[in-house]
Amino acid sequence: MSETPVFDDSAKRQRYQLIVDTLYQDVYRYAYWLCKNGALAEDLVQETFLRAWRSLDSLQNDKAAKAWLFTILRRENARLYERYRPDIVDIEDQTIADSFDNEPDQRMDRKLLHDAIESLDKDYREPLLLQVVGGFSGKEIAEILDLNNNTVMTRLFRARGKLKHVFFPDGEPDETLDEPQYE
Numbered sequence: 001m002s003e004t005p006v007f008d009d010s011a012k013r014q015r016y017q018l019i020v021d022t023l024y025q026d027v028y029r030y031a032y033w034l035c036k037n038g039a040l041a042e043d044l045v046q047e048t049f050l051r052a053w054r055s056l057d058s059l060q061n062d063k064a065a066k067a068w069l070f071t072i073l074r075r076e077n078a079r080l081y082e083r084y085r086p087d088i089v090d091i092e093d094q095t096i097a098d099s100f101d102n103e104p105d106q107r108m109d110r111k112l113l114h115d116a117i118e119s120l121d122k123d124y125r126e127p128l129l130l131q132v133v134g135g136f137s138g139k140e141i142a143e144i145l146d147l148n149n150n151t152v153m154t155r156l157f158r159a160r161g162k163l164k165h166v167f168f169p170d171g172e173p174d175e176t177l178d179e180p181q182y183e
Contacts, residue, residue: 016056019065020049026134027069033129034077044080048073067140070130074144116166124159127152 027048031041051072052059059068117125130141138156142149 012056015062016053019052019062019069023066023069024049026066027073029133030070030129031073031077033133034073035080040080044073044076047076051076066134067136067144070134070136071144112167113163116163119166120159120162124155124162127155128159131156 024045028041028045031044031048032038035041035044048069052069059065117128120128127141127145127147130136130144131138136144138152139149141147141156142152145152
């Protein structure tokens, strides 16, 4: 007879702290992409981790923690918009520190990419952000968004195609945006 492991408070705190330390930046980055506001992203992340703490015993595999937290975050973001509509903030003034040089042409490239991603329909933008920002596989994205894996892969392919069209309207090839080859 197998029983669910019971964690003492100290072990639970250590487990939780490890999850927070490991995944906080990823969760914040995704929250920021969702709401475009640093303070609101912080609030969403805090609420996400608070809910995670309360239901930590339901997380059976710590390797699934990132997807679990992103799902909680998406639900928290949806709850926020069910309750009220926050003030619109001009994201032009918002910056995220990058680990590489901040040369003007690099800033322009990031802005163009950011604007292009933002112009995508939500159905295409959300799986793309989960893949690019969250680092999730197609299967994991399907689970997070509660979609069929083939639907996710199609949306990712179309999102990259739409971005390719924005950056290469004359059809110039760029192999980094081409459809991935599956074995």
